[in-house]
Amino acid sequence: MGYQRLFEAGISKESISSWRSAGKKALxxxxxxxxxxxxxxxxxLPVRLRATGCEDYSExxxxxxxxxxxxxxxxxxxxIDGVYDLDGLVTSDGCMQAVRVxxxxxxxSKKNGKEQVLLEVGxxxxxxxxxxxxxxxxxxxxxxxxxxxxxxxxxDEKLLKSIELYNEERRLVKQVLELQKAENPVVTGTxxxxxxxxxxxxxxxxxxxxxxxxxxxxxxxxxxxDYRARLMIIGSALDNPKYVEAIENKGxxxxxxxxxxxxxxxxxxxxxxxxxVLGSIADYYIDRIVCPRMIDNxxxxxxxxxxxxxxxxxxxxxxxxxxxxxxxxxxxxxxEPALKEVGVPILYLEREEKLANIGQLxxxxxxxxxxxxxxx
Amino acid sequence: xxxxxxxxKVISGxxxxxxxxxxxAEGKLAHxxxxxxxxxxxxxxxxxxxxxxxxxxxxxxxxxxxxxxxPVDIIYAFDCQPYYLDQLPLSTAPKVxxxxxxxxxxxxxxxxxxxxxxxxxxxxxxxxxYGIKPDAFVYSxxxxxxxxxxxxxxxxxxxxxxxxxxxxxxxxxxxxxxxxKQTKEFITFMEEFTxxxxxxxxxxxxxxxxxxxxxxxxxxxxxxxxxxxxxPGILLVTNACMSGQAADPEMVKFLEKxxxxxxMMVELGMGACMNGEKYRMLFLQNMFWxxxxxxxxxxxxxxxxxxxxxxxxxxxxxxENLDDKEDCFKVMAVxxxxxxxxxxxxxxxxxxxxxxxxxxxxxxxNASIFLGHIGCKHTWASTKILSDYIQENYGMPTLLLxxxxxxxxxxxxxxxxxxxxxYLENVVKL
Ligand code: SF4
Ligand code: SF4
Numbered sequence: 001m002g003y004q005r006l007f008e009a010g011i012s013k014e015s016i017s018s019w020r021s022a023g024k025k026a027l028x029x030x031x032x033x034x035x036x037x038x039x040x041x042x043x044x045l046p047v048r049l050r051a052t053g054c055e056d057y058s059e060x061x062x063x064x065x066x067x068x069x070x071x072x073x074x075x076x077x078x079x080i081d082g083v084y085d086l087d088g089l090v091t092s093d094g095c096m097q098a099v100r101v102x103x104x105x106x107x108x109s110k111k112n113g114k115e116q117v118l119l120e121v122g123x124x125x126x127x128x129x130x131x132x133x134x135x136x137x138x139x140x141x142x143x144x145x146x147x148x149x150x151x152x153x154x155x156d157e158k159l160l161k162s163i164e165l166y167n168e169e170r171r172l173v174k175q176v177l178e179l180q181k182a183e184n185p186v187v188t189g190t191x192x193x194x195x196x197x198x199x200x201x202x203x204x205x206x207x208x209x210x211x212x213x214x215x216x217x218x219x220x221x222x223x224x225x226d227y228r229a230r231l232m233i234i235g236s237a238l239d240n241p242k243y244v245e246a247i248e249n250k251g252x253x254x255x256x257x258x259x260x261x262x263x264x265x266x267x268x269x270x271x272x273x274x275x276x277v278l279g280s281i282a283d284y285y286i287d288r289i290v291c292p293r294m295i296d297n298x299x300x301x302x303x304x305x306x307x308x309x310x311x312x313x314x315x316x317x318x319x320x321x322x323x324x325x326x327x328x329x330x331x332x333x334x335x336e337p338a339l340k341e342v343g344v345p346i347l348y349l350e351r352e353e354k355l356a357n358i359g360q361l362x363x364x365x366x367x368x369x370x371x372x373x374x375x376x
Numbered sequence: 377x378x379x380x381x382x383x384x385k386v387i388s389g390x391x392x393x394x395x396x397x398x399x400x401a402e403g404k405l406a407h408x409x410x411x412x413x414x415x416x417x418x419x420x421x422x423x424x425x426x427x428x429x430x431x432x433x434x435x436x437x438x439x440x441x442x443x444x445x446x447p448v449d450i451i452y453a454f455d456c457q458p459y460y461l462d463q464l465p466l467s468t469a470p471k472v473x474x475x476x477x478x479x480x481x482x483x484x485x486x487x488x489x490x491x492x493x494x495x496x497x498x499x500x501x502x503x504x505x506y507g508i509k510p511d512a513f514v515y516s517x518x519x520x521x522x523x524x525x526x527x528x529x530x531x532x533x534x535x536x537x538x539x540x541x542x543x544x545x546x547x548x549x550x551x552x553x554x555x556x557k558q559t560k561e562f563i564t565f566m567e568e569f570t571x572x573x574x575x576x577x578x579x580x581x582x583x584x585x586x587x588x589x590x591x592x593x594x595x596x597x598x599x600x601x602x603x604x605x606x607x608p609g610i611l612l613v614t615n616a617c618m619s620g621q622a623a624d625p626e627m628v629k630f631l632e633k634x635x636x637x638x639x640m641m642v643e644l645g646m647g648a649c650m651n652g653e654k655y656r657m658l659f660l661q662n663m664f665w666x667x668x669x670x671x672x673x674x675x676x677x678x679x680x681x682x683x684x685x686x687x688x689x690x691x692x693x694x695x696e697n698l699d700d701k702e703d704c705f706k707v708m709a710v711x712x713x714x715x716x717x718x719x720x721x722x723x724x725x726x727x728x729x730x731x732x733x734x735x736x737x738x739x740x741x742n743a744s745i746f747l748g749h750i751g752c753k754h755t756w757a758s759t760k761i762l763s764d765y766i767q768e769n770y771g772m773p774t775l776l777l778x779x780x781x782x783x784x785x786x787x788x789x790x791x792x793x794x795x796x797x798x799y800l801e802n803v804v805k806l
Contacts, residue, residue, distance in 0.1 A: 333529050
């Protein structure tokens with residue numbers, strides 16, 4: 001089986017359209033606190049929204065102003081442009097600008113006479129027994145809405161099956177990530193990013209099949225040896241492989257990430273409790289570390305970043321932050337000294353969703369690579 | 377007695393912000409006592425509040441710093457002194473150079489786009505110029521992404537007992553129950569922190585005081601619906617913070633005086649614009665704390681008065697039955713959800729629109745201005761929804777104007793005044 005689709009980073013309507021043409025529903029998902037397992041159990045396709053390749057978000061800017069995050073604006077722009085052909089949207093209040101994708105999407109669709117299914121899940125921003133219980137109820141409400149929307153009942157059995165399927169996806173993605181640990185990996189960072197982005201807009205079954213095909217082909221792939229430094233990339237939502245490619249063109253090899261549209265969006269396996277399946281989903285999504293949106297996960301997030309940098313033998317960390325992204329605005333305070341302690345330098349870069357200044361990025365990346373490259 | 381501004385001592389690091397603000401308030405009060413003793417009530421409250429914070433330890437009280445919506449009446453009931461952190465940037469904002477120092481310090485550790493309210497709160501800590509160390513730091517998960525970045529860093533630096541409350545996204549019955557549960561957990565925290573059990577009678581006393589303040593806050597807000605508006609726009613500056621000190625008897629005194637003044641003006645048929653009122657402006661976002669003189673200028677020269685700032689508007693709930701514990705906790709929860717800045721900024725945009733509707737329907741507004749604090753990106757991200765809402769329902773265009781409410785370097789009072797005047801004269805045209 002060919003696995004080329006894993007490397008098509010663009011947003012293709014194809015799989016979503018064929019899904020919907022079978023009379024099934026597809027919902028856009030913003031951020032990482034909507035359990036795909038629940039949508040899957042209702043036979044609704046979760047399409048994690050991104051805006052790869054969005055070069056002009058001027059219309060969305062009219063809605064969201066020049067003071068907001070261009071990742072969020074670009075998602076709205078893709079909706080306006082009809083890049084996303086969905087039945088609607090389900091969001092959690094990830095960061096506060098991502099929330100506005102929901103508000104503006106709703107307002108825009110109403111204005112243009114194409115009202116959509118719009119569901120919102122309140123995801124707590126700290127992890128305690130109380131917050132998890134609240135979130136569990138939110139997920140129950142979501143499940144009820146999805147049942148109404150799809151006409152399919154969500155049973156514990158279905159949820160358990162979906163969990164197992166997504167766990168399989170997590171295991172396979174982990175195998176891909178493990179490949180990056182090698183001195184000469186058979187994948188570049190750009191390719192790994194494309195592989196992970198591919199998950200956003202296809203059914204999980206298809207994605208699993210493609211991942212398996214890819215992993216089977218690993219022995220035939222050529223190891224990468226012409227690089228000068230191993231890098232890890234962290235920070236705001238990054239959905240453009242060209243950004244990573246620009247860094248790799250200058251001699252860096254991106255071997256690890258902690259991106260929400262990268263490895264963090266998959267996470268570790270979900271251990272379901274059969275006596276309370278929904279509760280275990282709630283616990284998992286509240287405890288899973290994805291980004292700094294929670295107020296009580298900072299130390300754990302920093303530890304994870306530092307230990308991952310060590311585990312993947314990163315020579316340097318690239319911390320890219322979307323302009324106007326608050327969520328990723330303060331991690332440097334503690335991260336930089338923590339990474340320094342283990343001898344890993346950090347390069348802090350601001351960016352916008354559109355890759356307007358790739359030349360600048362290349363210059364900064366090259367200088368950093370020169371600074372951190374190992375002399376073997 | 378001449379008032380001597382000691383701002384440069386703060387800039388050089390020789391004076392703490394707490395000492396500076398407290399002593400400035402005392403200096404201004406002394407000055408006013410010489411010139412216009414009737415106007416002392418505006419300063420009395422500042423003197424009282426900052427002295428309470430500065431002298432908390434001297435007075436044998438534990439100081440509890442807090443950010444975002446917390447059940448503050450409970451902090452009072454444990455005989456602790458609350459310190460609402462937003463009071464700090466709002467107080468320093470008119471002092472541009474001093475505020476700039478702390479903003480710059482914070483930016484070296486975080487990022488430039490963060491809200492300058494938080495930048496000042498964190499910058500002062502990084503510069504070690506609070507002058508006091510809280511004994512506990514309690515904060516909630518809102519108002520925003522910016523506070524969620526700043527507060528955990530500050531928590532780490534202060535390294536004192538901490539408690540957090542998660543505000544629900546939607547403001548419904550479930551949300552109320554969620555907050556009630558967390559409020560009870562907060563009581564447990566306070567019991568452990570102070571080593572005392574909650575005394576319900578003491579809490580009742582605090583809730584009674586809070587009720588008095590909150591009734592007055594509501595009545596004062598309503599007074600502003602009168603045409604002409606009896607109270608100047610500048611008095612709105614305290615809106616954002618009042619809720620945090622509602623259980624302080626000093627707050628009641630201040631609000632009584634404000635209400636009395638406003639009521640007297642209404643009875644006399646007088647308005648705050650000395651040359652007549654023409655434009656009744658609704659500011660859709662925050663106050664312009666850094667350039668307060670702009671308010672008086674617009675009132676005096678153009679008869680343009682800020683009737684209300686939407687994020688500062690507060691019509692608090694009242695405890696109805698002080699012996700019904702569950703009911704009291706529910707009122708606390710509702711109050712947390714409805715606090716200034718929280719009600720409009722920290723949830724779905726519908727709540728923001730609802731508040732605008734209430735103000736547009738009841739306050740005889742004729743000019744709509746989004747005086748948008750640049751750090752408040754999520755409210756900026758709803759500007760078209762809000763301005764369309766006003767245009768469609770009230771046929772009124774909205775001026776979008778970017779300002780930094782705390783960092784006076786961003787725009788001068790004159791720049792902002794000019795933009796507002798141009799808008800009023802060329803678009804609103806009354
Ligand atoms: S990049 Fe930052 S601001 Fe933008 S959606 Fe993600 S967390 Fe929010
Ligand atoms: S003004 Fe906006 S960004 Fe600043 S603290 Fe308030 S809600 Fe947060």
